[in-house]
Amino acid sequence: MHDTLATRFPGGVVTLDTASEPAVRVRPADIVAVATFCKTDPALRFECLSNQSGVDYPKRDEIEVVYHLFSYALRQALVLKVGVARDHPRLATVSAVWRTAIWQEREIFDLLGVDFVGHPDLRRVLLPEDWVGHPLRKDYVEPESYHGISTKRESML
Amino acid sequence: MSSIGGVEVDVVRDGIAAEEMTLNMGPQHPSTHGVLRFVVKADGEVMREAIPDVGYLHRSIEKIAEKVGYHGFMPYTDRIDYVAAMPCNQGWAMVCEKLAGIEVPRRGEYCRVIAVELNRISSHLIAVGTMGMDIGAFTPFTHALREREHINNLMEELCGARLTFSYMRIGGVAYDLPPGWVAKAKHFLDRFEPLIEEYNDLISFNKIYVERLIHVAVISAADAIDYNLVGPNLRGSGVKFDVRKDLPYSIYPELQFDVPIGTGERGTLGDCFDRYMVRIREMQESIKILRQCLDGIPEGPVLGKVPRKFKPPVGDAYVRIEAARGDMGWYCVSDGTDYPYRVRVRTGSFAAMSIVDHLSPGLMIADLIAVIASLDVVAPEVDR
Amino acid sequence: MKELVLQLTDVAGPFRFVPYELVAAVAMLLFGAVVVFGFVLPVAGITSWLERRVWARIQSRIGPNRVGPQGFLQWLADGLKNLLKEDIIPSAADRWLFSLAPYLVVIGFIATFAVIPFSDVLVIADLNIGILYVTAVTGLVVVGVLMAGWSSNNKWSLLGGIRSAAQIVSYEIPAGLSIFPIVLLTGTLSLQEIIRAQGWAPWNWFIFHDPFTFTAFFVFFVAALAEGNRTPFDLPEAESELVAGFCTEYSGMRYLLFFLAEWGNLYVIGAIVTTLFLGGWQVPPVTTQPVVLAVLQLGTFFLKAYFFVFIAMWIRATLPRVRVDQLMTLCWKYMVPIALVNVVGTALWMVLVPEAVGQAVAIAMTIGAVAVVVFFFKRVRFHLRRAKLSAADYYYSPII
Numbered sequence A: 001m002h003d004t005l006a007t008r009f010p011g012g013v014v015t016l017d018t019a020s021e022p023a024v025r026v027r028p029a030d031i032v033a034v035a036t037f038c039k040t041d042p043a044l045r046f047e048c049l050s051n052q053s054g055v056d057y058p059k060r061d062e063i064e065v066v067y068h069l070f071s072y073a074l075r076q077a078l079v080l081k082v083g084v085a086r087d088h089p090r091l092a093t094v095s096a097v098w099r100t101a102i103w104q105e106r107e108i109f110d111l112l113g114v115d116f117v118g119h120p121d122l123r124r125v126l127l128p129e130d131w132v133g134h135p136l137r138k139d140y141v142e143p144e145s146y147h148g149i150s151t152k153r154e155s156m157l
Numbered sequence B: 001m002s003s004i005g006g007v008e009v010d011v012v013r014d015g016i017a018a019e020e021m022t023l024n025m026g027p028q029h030p031s032t033h034g035v036l037r038f039v040v041k042a043d044g045e046v047m048r049e050a051i052p053d054v055g056y057l058h059r060s061i062e063k064i065a066e067k068v069g070y071h072g073f074m075p076y077t078d079r080i081d082y083v084a085a086m087p088c089n090q091g092w093a094m095v096c097e098k099l100a101g102i103e104v105p106r107r108g109e110y111c112r113v114i115a116v117e118l119n120r121i122s123s124h125l126i127a128v129g130t131m132g133m134d135i136g137a138f139t140p141f142t143h144a145l146r147e148r149e150h151i152n153n154l155m156e157e158l159c160g161a162r163l164t165f166s167y168m169r170i171g172g173v174a175y176d177l178p179p180g181w182v183a184k185a186k187h188f189l190d191r192f193e194p195l196i197e198e199y200n201d202l203i204s205f206n207k208i209y210v211e212r213l214i215h216v217a218v219i220s221a222a223d224a225i226d227y228n229l230v231g232p233n234l235r236g237s238g239v240k241f242d243v244r245k246d247l248p249y250s251i252y253p254e255l256q257f258d259v260p261i262g263t264g265e266r267g268t269l270g271d272c273f274d275r276y277m278v279r280i281r282e283m284q285e286s287i288k289i290l291r292q293c294l295d296g297i298p299e300g301p302v303l304g305k306v307p308r309k310f311k312p313p314v315g316d317a318y319v320r321i322e323a324a325r326g327d328m329g330w331y332c333v334s335d336g337t338d339y340p341y342r343v344r345v346r347t348g349s350f351a352a353m354s355i356v357d358h359l360s361p362g363l364m365i366a367d368l369i370a371v372i373a374s375l376d377v378v379a380p381e382v383d384r
Numbered sequence C: 001m002k003e004l005v006l007q008l009t010d011v012a013g014p015f016r017f018v019p020y021e022l023v024a025a026v027a028m029l030l031f032g033a034v035v036v037f038g039f040v041l042p043v044a045g046i047t048s049w050l051e052r053r054v055w056a057r058i059q060s061r062i063g064p065n066r067v068g069p070q071g072f073l074q075w076l077a078d079g080l081k082n083l084l085k086e087d088i089i090p091s092a093a094d095r096w097l098f099s100l101a102p103y104l105v106v107i108g109f110i111a112t113f114a115v116i117p118f119s120d121v122l123v124i125a126d127l128n129i130g131i132l133y134v135t136a137v138t139g140l141v142v143v144g145v146l147m148a149g150w151s152s153n154n155k156w157s158l159l160g161g162i163r164s165a166a167q168i169v170s171y172e173i174p175a176g177l178s179i180f181p182i183v184l185l186t187g188t189l190s191l192q193e194i195i196r197a198q199g200w201a202p203w204n205w206f207i208f209h210d211p212f213t214f215t216a217f218f219v220f221f222v223a224a225l226a227e228g229n230r231t232p233f234d235l236p237e238a239e240s241e242l243v244a245g246f247c248t249e250y251s252g253m254r255y256l257l258f259f260l261a262e263w264g265n266l267y268v269i270g271a272i273v274t275t276l277f278l279g280g281w282q283v284p285p286v287t288t289q290p291v292v293l294a295v296l297q298l299g300t301f302f303l304k305a306y307f308f309v310f311i312a313m314w315i316r317a318t319l320p321r322v323r324v325d326q327l328m329t330l331c332w333k334y335m336v337p338i339a340l341v342n343v344v345g346t347a348l349w350m351v352l353v354p355e356a357v358g359q360a361v362a363i364a365m366t367i368g369a370v371a372v373v374v375f376f377f378k379r380v381r382f383h384l385r386r387a388k389l390s391a392a393d394y395y396y397s398p399i400i
Helices: A002-008 A028-040 A101-112 B061-072 B074-078 B085-100 B106-135 B139-159 B181-204 B207-213 B221-226 B232-236 B272-296 B348-359 B365-375 B379-383 C002-011 C013-017 C020-058 C074-083 C095-114 C130-137 C140-151 C155-186 C191-197 C211-227 C252-277 C290-318 C324-352 C355-392
Strands: A014-017 A023-026 A048-057 A062-071 A076-085 A090-092 A115-117 B010-013 B016-019 B021-025 B037-043 B046-053 B315-323 B326-334 B342-346
Touching: A023 A028, A028 A076, A028 A090, A048 A101, A048 B326, A048 B342, A062 B326, A076 A090, A101 A115, A101 B348, B021 C155, B037 B365, B046 B348, B046 B365, B061 B074, B061 B342, B074 B085, B085 B106, B085 B315, B085 B326, B085 B342, B106 B139, B106 B181, B106 B207, B106 B272, B106 B365, B139 B181, B181 B272, B207 B272, B207 B365, B221 B232, B232 B272, B232 B326, B272 B365, B326 B348, B348 B365, B348 B379, C020 C074, C020 C095, C020 C252, C020 C290, C074 C252, C095 C130, C095 C140, C095 C252, C130 C155, C130 C191, C130 C252, C140 C155, C140 C252, C155 C191, C155 C211, C155 C252, C155 C324, C191 C252, C211 C252, C211 C290, C211 C324, C211 C355, C252 C290
Parallel strands: A023 A076, A090 A115
Antiparallel strands: A014 A023, A048 A062, A062 A076, B010 B016, B021 B037, B037 B046, B315 B326, B326 B342
8 A cells, every 4th residue: 555655656755664563654734635535545545534643752752643444345444643843843634634623633732732724623622612722732831820710639638 | 612611691592582592401310320511502492502521530540550550540440331331341451461571371261251151141231220210211120120130240250349350460361261051141141132022122112212313413434433333323324344244352253142233213314213223233242242251261270470570571551342332442651550541441431422512503402311321421531 | 259248248247337448358358368379389389399299209219208197398498498499590690580580470370369269159359260260360471481581681581581582482382272172162261161161971061062172171181281391391481402592590488489489380280280171170960058068069070170180290200201392393384383273173163063963972082081091000000910010029138
């Protein structure tokens, strides 16, 4: 499958990542094109975005967004990985391709701070609207209190 | 999509200025399944949109996983979906086993499947019972819970807990089946199987009930796949896909069972009634699986050899298992230490919540209740 | 009633000098008070207890069984508790309307007892517009419910109040239309006259008089259930949607008054159905002793009316709720046309069908109904036996 993608998107857009489970690394700028291709190409037909996660790699100075694709028609799976810079992470949204990404990306924005360009409704989904910070980052420090409620459990009483 | 502002908008229709009502179906409500909030913009009884507002049960389980370690995370997985906790346990155990390449002994696998299928039955009992209760029929709920009590008794005997089991461990299960348990379980199945028919007589084909559910919130197969609906929600729209059959794991390849899908028998394909009937039929299939497992369980150990300090090699793994609410995707990244680097659970209810505001325009408020019940959303799965 | 009062003014010495009207008025008020406090309120309370027990048995649980023998005093305990509760009126609510609404609802249902007969002579006021009075006065409930929904200053209550108002007003039509066949048959609106026009034997009851009154019975019963906000038409208080509908903001005694009205209304529904269709207090002529006769008639009427209360409880435990648009469709598209057909059909029957054929049809229908009831009881006995057999080895515990 990597070969199909490589032929379609030449020039180092997609590279095979065999560090762990075989995955295809995609350049951040081309993610939407690759995603659309994955969905529409008759040999691939990945109509389902099974999972979209964000992983924070401070050592590599990137946040990796992992897309697990699945095809119900052809019963095959594919993993796409995109690395975005950690300081101001911006990535194009794939919610136009798979509508389930609308909420998945909201969660990644909420917990990791990745800004998805073109997202129809990018706001926090799990945390309150006025929460500061992105908890799932490795360097996240919990605020001392929230609306006057202390976050340190001083005592039971 | 508009913001959750609650601003009343003057709508001019037929030359008469009408006001749109913004209602708050708040976090505390008798029939949202858990703490869920909907901001409903309604024009009288008909909704214009219902925007879900989740996060009231967010416990940052994924961050906690990075602090408690692989073994220590098992009790937290129960709380991801406390109604059907066994499949969550199994998902976590399987993703760790995949990372480290551990094999589970045969008897352990059989114990796992028995526990998961029993839990699937009890979860579906709650699902159909609360659906009946939300529609207004209070009796099927109590009958369903009466059956669930027996399953809880069995579970209590098996692992000591009635709701949040923590029964599985990485490499197998924690406790072997107690003596006499298999006979009790078979006795329960003999009791329970004809009761599903009784349940159908009582509520499933009741005219008022059917009229409430057919043609409501029809989700086409394409929409269901696009929004990543899973489990009975997906099968209710006609897509014949079950992780146990199509991406089999554990001992499922050796078991004979059918995958029920929605057929549009009473209304349109993919309406609330289809999803409901899929759950009823899945209970019957689970009984079949249970009978095969209980008859064919082999001897042997139930827990494989797994070191105390569980250090899987660097890498990541993605595992899908069929939980009661659909397939759960478990993605775990390991950095070689005995604390996971990143755990991500993608649950069926999260996607189901995301489709609510797509379905809601044009529905009535009473239908919103039916939709949430038919999608079988539980708040802890949405928020983790 | 008039005879009683005349007896009192003649026999008892001091009352000779008091004008008859005053004595009559006081007597009626007293009688009304006795009926309301001695009969209506206890029956409404006991209905709440019975409903919880019946519900529980249908749902394979037990129900209240602690307070008093078999939990019989539960309703007293609930009433006492609610009287002692803090009286909370939401600050944004309209105080006067909020306080007034429960009373309007209760008045709407208690006032009907002025015409409901208990026996041949035991009736507070045998108005010659009896049934019209009942239909009119129960309309007061609509005002009360709307008031409750509006004054709570809560959108969910408002929704509940509006739903309820629409429901009650709509279902007045088929209910009223179903009364017409009876009025045609008897030529009078007075409840006592309607009962006297029937006989004690089932084939003399209006329900079996002709197929059209038979249908009218069912239409009336369903419409009356809808008017009483009972399942399957209990959207206004749909617990799972609107918390408690129009009475969400109410607490304590005010809340209980709404439910008192609902349970009491069940009895009113039963009483009206019995009066119109089932022969009321008519008993076979076994005795002429006035006291024994009164007791027999009272007992018959009460049992027949309470049977319908029981049926309503049964229905509530079994059936789900209909949606608002389905409810309106049912009323306007199905029940109103059927009710109209009943009126015309009864009129035609009265004119065209000769007496003997009518009697034969009535007897045939009675036999059919009795056969259905017998078959029903046989099925119930079968199911009970089967449940008992399986219950024996059903429960097992992991400990034992």
